[in-house]
Amino acid sequence: MGWSWKTHATGTQDPPEVRNWRIHVITLVASMSALAMGYDTAVIGGTMALNSFIRDFKMLDISKTQRDTVQGNIVSTFQAGCFFGALLTFPIAEKIGRKRTIMLAALVFLLGGTLMTASQGSLNMIYVGRAIAGLGIGASSLTVPVYIAETAPPSIRGRLVGIFEIASQGGGMLGFWINYATDQTIDVRRQSQWIIPLALQLVPGVVLFFGMFWCPESPRWLARGDNFEGAEKILTKLRGLPSDHPYIRQEMGEIRQQVEERSTMRMSKSAQFKKLFQKGTRNRMGIGMALMFLQSFTGVNIITYYAPRIFETLGIPTTSLKLFSTGFYGIAKTLGMVTFTFVIVERVGRRKGLIWGAALGCIPMWYIGGYVMRADPAGAAARGVIQRDGWGILAMICVYVNGFIICATWQGITWTYASEIFPLDIRMLCVSLTTADTWLGSFIIARSTPFMITDLGYGAYFFFSSILVLMGVWSFFFVPETKGITLEEMDILFSKPVHKTVWAQMRGKKIAGEERITATRRKSVDSSIAEKDGGVDQVEIVGGEKKV
Numbered sequence: 033m034g035w036s037w038k039t040h041a042t043g044t045q046d047p048p049e050v051r052n053w054r055i056h057v058i059t060l061v062a063s064m065s066a067l068a069m070g071y072d073t074a075v076i077g078g079t080m081a082l083n084s085f086i087r088d089f090k091m092l093d094i095s096k097t098q099r100d101t102v103q104g105n106i107v108s109t110f111q112a113g114c115f116f117g118a119l120l121t122f123p124i125a126e127k128i129g130r131k132r133t134i135m136l137a138a139l140v141f142l143l144g145g146t147l148m149t150a151s152q153g154s155l156n157m158i159y160v161g162r163a164i165a166g167l168g169i170g171a172s173s174l175t176v177p178v179y180i181a182e183t184a185p186p187s188i189r190g191r192l193v194g195i196f197e198i199a200s201q202g203g204g205m206l207g208f209w210i211n212y213a214t215d216q217t218i219d220v221r222r223q224s225q226w227i228i229p230l231a232l233q234l235v236p237g238v239v240l241f242f243g244m245f246w247c248p249e250s251p252r253w254l255a256r257g258d259n260f261e262g263a264e265k266i267l268t269k270l271r272g273l274p275s276d277h278p279y280i281r282q283e284m285g286e287i288r289q290q291v292e293e294r295s296t297m298r299m300s301k302s303a304q305f306k307k308l309f310q311k312g313t314r315n316r317m318g319i320g321m322a323l324m325f326l327q328s329f330t331g332v333n334i335i336t337y338y339a340p341r342i343f344e345t346l347g348i349p350t351t352s353l354k355l356f357s358t359g360f361y362g363i364a365k366t367l368g369m370v371t372f373t374f375v376i377v378e379r380v381g382r383r384k385g386l387i388w389g390a391a392l393g394c395i396p397m398w399y400i401g402g403y404v405m406r407a408d409p410a411g412a413a414a415r416g417v418i419q420r421d422g423w424g425i426l427a428m429i430c431v432y433v434n435g436f437i438i439c440a441t442w443q444g445i446t447w448t449y450a451s452e453i454f455p456l457d458i459r460m461l462c463v464s465l466t467t468a469d470t471w472l473g474s475f476i477i478a479r480s481t482p483f484m485i486t487d488l489g490y491g492a493y494f495f496f497s498s499i500l501v502l503m504g505v506w507s508f509f510f511v512p513e514t515k516g517i518t519l520e521e522m523d524i525l526f527s528k529p530v531h532k533t534v535w536a537q538m539r540g541k542k543i544a545g546e547e548r549i550t551a552t553r554r555k556s557v558d559s560s561i562a563e564k565d566g567g568v569d570q571v572e573i574v575g576g577e578k579k580v
Contacts, residue, residue, distance in 0.1 A: 047279055056192070062176045070207070109166065123301070137168045201368070251270070313454075327442050343358065372443070383513040399427065401490045
């Protein structure tokens with residue numbers, strides 16, 4: 033057959049053909065859900081700061097406490113919808129498939145976005161619209177990362193999930209700048225100043241719905257339903273390789289072996305929940321739940337949701353300047369996510385990325401808290417003193433640096449990690465719980481941030497920087513590296529207590545069960561070859577790699 037593995041990616045056995053344009057385009061289409069998520073999450077803070085919105089929704093004559101409550105309600109209803117959307121969607125994704133679930137989620141999001149756009153000054157319509165849009169985003173934020181992970185080859189799985197996160201941060205950046213553009217170009221007396229930013233969220237939802245018609249179903253979901261022929265057909269198309277290629281035989285063999293070994297693949301819902309607490313699964317659930325919850329406490333979300341309020345505490349006086357400053361924050365976050373996708377996730381790795389992200393990300397947050405404590409820039413701006421010295425400019429830079437660092441590490445790694453580590457038979461249930469968990473954390477932050485800014489002041493920054501330090505320490509001891517590990521091999525990686533696996537990885541020793549990984553690869557390839565008719569080249573596994 034004359035085929036060689038010489039050009040495989042570091043830590044994997046992937047030939048270059050699998051890193052093709054088709055899998056990247058599929059990821060881009062599915063990631064329109066993240067673009068909508070990022071846009072909707074970011075745009076609302078700037079929209080609430082527009083004078084036309086404040087006027088039309090009658091927030092001019094209410095107290096600061098009432099305003100904090102209204103803003104918290106508007107932002108957090110979206111997170112509440114996301115929580116329930118993620119929590120309730122997994123049976124649907126298991127029943128009708130990943131593809132159709134994503135399309136259904138897009139329709140729900142479009143309904144919510146339409147209600148927000150047509151609210152005409154009604155806070156109740158804003159609340160309902162954001163809750164319904166949140167249901168759609170929660171459903172897609174659960175399903176899309178799993179869909180990407182189940183269709184991606186190991187060598188670029190992190191990169192492809194990273195594209196999902198780039199879309200999220202890119203959507204946030206667009207939301208920030210569109211708010212600034214409407215503030216600058218549309219008369220404050222016109223309702224369209226706040227309607228246009230809300231209406232534009234419908235665009236990625238439409239692209240997602242119609243684009244998914246072109247995308248295939250997850251081959252691993254088809255295999256769960258014993259449709260191995262359909263799974264192999266899609267897999268060969270995704271990988272750009274013929275069905276008799278050794279790589280396809282290995283991947284199909286691993287998928288088939290895992291499906292056949294799990295006789296409880298169609299287990300009842302109660303049995304699925306019981307498995308969450310079994311050895312080898314509960315440690316994964318603990319790590320996934322912790323990662324997804326803690327990513328909301330990096331400090332990035334408080335700036336994303338309430339960026340104009342944050343920049344107000346740094347002495348930025350006017351709405352226009354606050355929106356302008358917020359726009360650059362969106363750029364910093366997007367650049368951070370690009371760095372994560374093309375540098376951190378597959379070169380630095382998941383574990384080291386988390387540790388370095390926490391260690392470096394807390395530094396600018398400490399400085400911002402110290403600056404606000406000493407200089408009281410918001411109080412100075414209220415007194416008409418708006419001239420900032422070098423220390424104030426450094427505080428502004430620290431906001432951007434923190435956003436870049438966290439997005440290059442924690443924001444991307446958490447979604448990647450949680451989408452790849454769980455067993456196939458309960459993967460959607462596990463990801464449902466971890467995704468709902470992150471939206472629960474986001475809800476807590478969304479509800480509490482306005483009051484933290486008002487009541488704690490600089491203490492809010494100290495709080496999040498302290499949490500970051502603890503997150504880094506925890507990651508150092510309890511988060512194993514998963515770079516280059518196939519989805520079917522995660523069971524072996526987590527078969528032992530995670531601190532033992534982490535300690536073995538730190539010392540450069542073989543992880544527990546590494547020999548089983550090699551044996552699994554040999555067995556899956558051999559069984560796949562046995563099922564094919566005709567002559568084939570002999571496949572030999574040496575040192576965990578295949579040679580033909």
